[in-house]
Amino acid sequence: xxxxxxxxxxxxxxxxxxxxxxxxxxxxxxxxxxxxxxxxxxxxxxxxxxxxxxxxxxxxxxxxxxxxxxxxxxxxxxxxxxxxxxxxxxxxxxxxxxxxxxxxxxxxxxxxxxxxxxxxxxxxxxxxxxxxxxxxxxxxxxxxxxxxxxxxxxxxxxxxxx
Amino acid sequence: xxxxxxxxxxxxxxxxxxxxxxxxxxxxxxxxxxxxxxxxxxxxxxxxxxxxxxxxxxxxxxxxxxxxxxxxxxxxxxxxxxxxxxxxxxxxxxxxxxxxxxxxxxxxxxxxxxxxxxxxxxxxxxxxxxxxxxxxxxxxxxxxxxxxxxxxxxxxxxxxxx
Numbered sequence: 001x002x003x004x005x006x007x008x009x010x011x012x013x014x015x016x017x018x019x020x021x022x023x024x025x026x027x028x029x030x031x032x033x034x035x036x037x038x039x040x041x042x043x044x045x046x047x048x049x050x051x052x053x054x055x056x057x058x059x060x061x062x063x064x065x066x067x068x069x070x071x072x073x074x075x076x077x078x079x080x081x082x083x084x085x086x087x088x089x090x091x092x093x094x095x096x097x098x099x100x101x102x103x104x105x106x107x108x109x110x111x112x113x114x115x116x117x118x119x120x121x122x123x124x125x126x127x128x129x130x131x132x133x134x135x136x137x138x139x140x141x142x143x144x145x146x147x148x149x150x151x152x153x154x155x156x157x158x159x160x161x162x
Numbered sequence: 163x164x165x166x167x168x169x170x171x172x173x174x175x176x177x178x179x180x181x182x183x184x185x186x187x188x189x190x191x192x193x194x195x196x197x198x199x200x201x202x203x204x205x206x207x208x209x210x211x212x213x214x215x216x217x218x219x220x221x222x223x224x225x226x227x228x229x230x231x232x233x234x235x236x237x238x239x240x241x242x243x244x245x246x247x248x249x250x251x252x253x254x255x256x257x258x259x260x261x262x263x264x265x266x267x268x269x270x271x272x273x274x275x276x277x278x279x280x281x282x283x284x285x286x287x288x289x290x291x292x293x294x295x296x297x298x299x300x301x302x303x304x305x306x307x308x309x310x311x312x313x314x315x316x317x318x319x320x321x322x323x324x
Contacts, residue, residue, distance in 0.1 A: 040260075041213055044206035051203055052244065068245070075244040082214065082237040083230070098202075098260040 039097030042087035045079050052076050053148065056127075060141040069140060070131045076147070077128035085117050102160045112157060120150040201259030204249035207241055214238050215310065222303040231302060232293045238309070239290035247279050264322045274319060282312040 052072035059069050088108060095101055127143045134140060214234035221231050250270060257263055289305045296302060 040209060044209035047202060047206035048210055048241065071240070071244045074240040078233070078236040078240040079210065082233045 033095075035092045035095045036097060038087045038089060038092045039095050039101050041097075042084065042092075043097045043099070043101075045084050045087070049076050049079055053144075053151070056144050057148075060137065060144055064137050066131070070128075073124070073128040073131040077124040080117075080124045081121050085113075088113065104158050104160055108158070113154075116150065116154045116157065120147070120154065123147045123150045195257075197254045197257045198259060200249045200251060200254045201257050201263050201265075203259075204246065204254075205259045205261070205263075207246050207249070211238050211241055215306075215313070218306050219310075222299065222306055226299050228293070232290075235286070235290040235293040239286040242279075242286045243283050247275075250275065266320050266322055270320070275316075278312065278316045278319065282309070282316065285309045285312045 052075045055072045056069055056076075059065055059072075088103070090108075092101065093103055093106075093108070123143070123146045127140070127147050130140050130143050214237045217234045218231055218238075221227055221234075250265070252270075254263065255265055255268075255270070285305070285308045289302070289309050292302050292305050
């Protein structure tokens with residue numbers, strides 16, 4: 001389910017408030033624009049998700065620590081199911097967040113994006129379920145590969161290569 | 163439970179790998195140091211947590227949307243329970259992440275930090291539990307205030323004011 005126009009607007013305003021709060025200590029910096037705040041938010045979410053993916057990869061390829069995998073799978077699932085996607089709202093195709101956005105400037109194919117976002121949400125939720133419930137590391141590894149492929153599919157379509 | 167030295171080291175290496183992956187598209191930038199990557203990670207996590215806190219605040223002070231509050235409470239709980247705290251490892255008291263760290267340069271009182279981190283983990287987990295299980299908005303609001311106080315206590319002790 002893609003968010004409504006209203007929820008996109010609410011999310012944008014909330015994100016801007018969060019960014020202003022987060023930057024309260026940096027009054028000397030230029031005030032962020034709404035797009036800046038949204039781009040920072042999605043870059044932040046990807047940074048945290050990336051760290052947890054790397055930790056799961058280390059675990060499934062090496063010595064498996066179930067507690068670490070459960071924590072990281074829960075973090076990924078809750079972040080990608082936590083309405084991250086409004087942060088790709090119109091107006092954020094180009095801009096400076098923490099760094100220049102790598103979002104492809106030609107913008108968003110909403111239907112394809114919704115499909116890929118849905119895959120990532122479903123794959124991540126299933127990974128969190130398996131990590132907690134299964135003693136079978138191979139099945140966790142297989143599901144983690146699906147999550148990584150979901151990430152890659154979206155990068156292929158929507159992230160600049162250069 | 164505070165992480166062991168070994169898990170701190172593993173987390174640092176994993177975080178560095180994640181950052182290198184995340185920045186693969188920016189080969190022209192100087193290679194990040196280990197401290198840079200750790201500081202970016204914690205700043206990212208706080209950015210995402212801040213957004214979710216703002217969304218819960220909007221909900222408990224206005225029109226309450228249970229689905230949004232559950233999603234945000236789950237995201238906060240899984241991020242703060244996901245071994246964020248190694249990102250305050252020695253060597254990251256000063257440095258540049260996405261922006262100059264606001265971490266107090268005099269460093270970490272480990273005992274006090276562990277106490278505050280434990281409070282935040284417990285308060286956030288309880289908020290996620292209440293948000294899902296309770297129809298009583300007032301109890302969710304009270305518990306959210308506790309989470310916000312946990313954040314503030316740590317900022318008071320460990321974040322620069324300027």
